[in-house]
Amino acid sequence: MSRRRSARETISLGAEAASVWFRYNLAEPLRSQPGFPRAMHFISTHRCNARCVMCGIWKETDTREEELSPNALGAILDDRLFERMEYVGVSGGEPFLRDDLAEICAVILEKCPTVKRLSLTTNGLLTRRMRTVLPEISHCARSAGALLDVSVSVHGMGETLAEIYGVAGAFEKIERTIGVLEELRDEGRLSFSMNCVLLSENLISAGKLRKWAEDRGIPLSFVVGEHRLRFRTEGLDEAFVGPDGQKPLVDFLRSLADDPSQSAVSAGKYRELVAMLEGRKTRSLSCYYAMGGLLLGHDGRLYYCSHSKEIGSCGDRPPQEIYYDSSNLEYRTRDLLQTECRHCPPYTRTRWEIEKDLPRTLAEIVRQKLPRSRRSS
Numbered sequence: 001m002s003r004r005r006s007a008r009e010t011i012s013l014g015a016e017a018a019s020v021w022f023r024y025n026l027a028e029p030l031r032s033q034p035g036f037p038r039a040m041h042f043i044s045t046h047r048c049n050a051r052c053v054m055c056g057i058w059k060e061t062d063t064r065e066e067e068l069s070p071n072a073l074g075a076i077l078d079d080r081l082f083e084r085m086e087y088v089g090v091s092g093g094e095p096f097l098r099d100d101l102a103e104i105c106a107v108i109l110e111k112c113p114t115v116k117r118l119s120l121t122t123n124g125l126l127t128r129r130m131r132t133v134l135p136e137i138s139h140c141a142r143s144a145g146a147l148l149d150v151s152v153s154v155h156g157m158g159e160t161l162a163e164i165y166g167v168a169g170a171f172e173k174i175e176r177t178i179g180v181l182e183e184l185r186d187e188g189r190l191s192f193s194m195n196c197v198l199l200s201e202n203l204i205s206a207g208k209l210r211k212w213a214e215d216r217g218i219p220l221s222f223v224v225g226e227h228r229l230r231f232r233t234e235g236l237d238e239a240f241v242g243p244d245g246q247k248p249l250v251d252f253l254r255s256l257a258d259d260p261s262q263s264a265v266s267a268g269k270y271r272e273l274v275a276m277l278e279g280r281k282t283r284s285l286s287c288y289y290a291m292g293g294l295l296l297g298h299d300g301r302l303y304y305c306s307h308s309k310e311i312g313s314c315g316d317r318p319p320q321e322i323y324y325d326s327s328n329l330e331y332r333t334r335d336l337l338q339t340e341c342r343h344c345p346p347y348t349r350t351r352w353e354i355e356k357d358l359p360r361t362l363a364e365i366v367r368q369k370l371p372r373s374r375r376s377s
């Protein structure tokens with residue numbers, strides 16, 4: 001249940017937002033190199049029990065031997081590069097396939113005591129395992145003063161999801177998991193949401209999923225499926241929406257942007273996606289990877305983000321040395337920030353990104369209050 005914020009809390013949140021706006025819009029651009037990252041995504045495994053049509057990770061041979069153990073992960077996180085980490089996402093493959101997932105989370109929270117939010121992304125197929133492990137992770141997060149949230153990938157309903165996942169009865173399994181997550185949420189142990197990747201196979205039925213999530217009161221965010229190095233998507237063109245699907249895709253995203261039940265932040269994200277797909281603009285919304293983030297692979301390799309090439313392996317060199325290597329930084333500026341980012345569709349709207357884009361966020365709030373006839377696209 002939501003509660004009203006006290007004046008003191010409101011002032012403190014406002015001051016924090018102003019400080020993020022100042023840091024990332026005025027101070028950071030003056031630095032010759034980025035500060036220590038504050039967000040990290042850890043790919044805990046490449047093993048997966050789904051066979052998604054838009055992902056090639058599961059086709060790799062068993063990666064168990066290469067996976068960082070909790071001890072090896074801890075040794076990497078001892079590096080100073082991680083001393084200001086505030087947000088950590090753990091995904092895969094399917095993270096709940098790891099028997100030591102609770103230990104992995106415990107190590108992250110122990111070695112990065114500045115973490116405020118730990119987020120797990122899952123395909124939601126391992127209901128029983130999640131029921132057993134999540135209370136343990138939640139307890140650990142709470143003891144460390146961090147929030148735990150879970151994002152379940154649900155790319156459709158019924159047969160559509162079974163085909164996308166390559167798993168019979170996938171939707172029924174996920175419904176059971178959602179039931180478990182609702183219980184844990186009601187016990188105050190975590191928050192959870194769902195995410196759906198828009199693909200050629202689910203575009204037509206995405207509205208049904210949206211209605212189902214709305215009726216159940218579960219936040220659902222949509223992203224546009226696209227090629228990404230990290231998901232080994234070479235050769236998977238058919239999974240993504242092709243030229244014939246562009247109009248229905250834009251219409252669907254526009255309906256989300258114009259939906260008064262969407263938050264101003266989500267509406268702004270969908271509006272930007274529409275403008276990018278229509279070729280009217282390049283990306284202008286912030287990205288936490290670009291603001292100072294990194295991606296750590298299951299085998300200790302580092303990347304600046306999910307579109308980045310590998311920049312080095314923590315098995316060969318200390319993480320800080322890799323992150324600040326001059327040729328890597330040159331690659332980051334030239335190939336990512338000045339090139340790739342311009343066309344990279346926004347898919348997250350974390351608190352930092354929102355705070356960095358504060359004037360845009362406020363403008364979107366005002367826009368939502370205007371009568372429809374007075375809103376510009």
Ligand code: SF4
Pocket residue numbers: 287288289290304305306307308336337340341342344
């Ligand atoms: S390419 Fe740029 S915008 Fe896209 S994820 Fe990487 S840093 Fe973020």
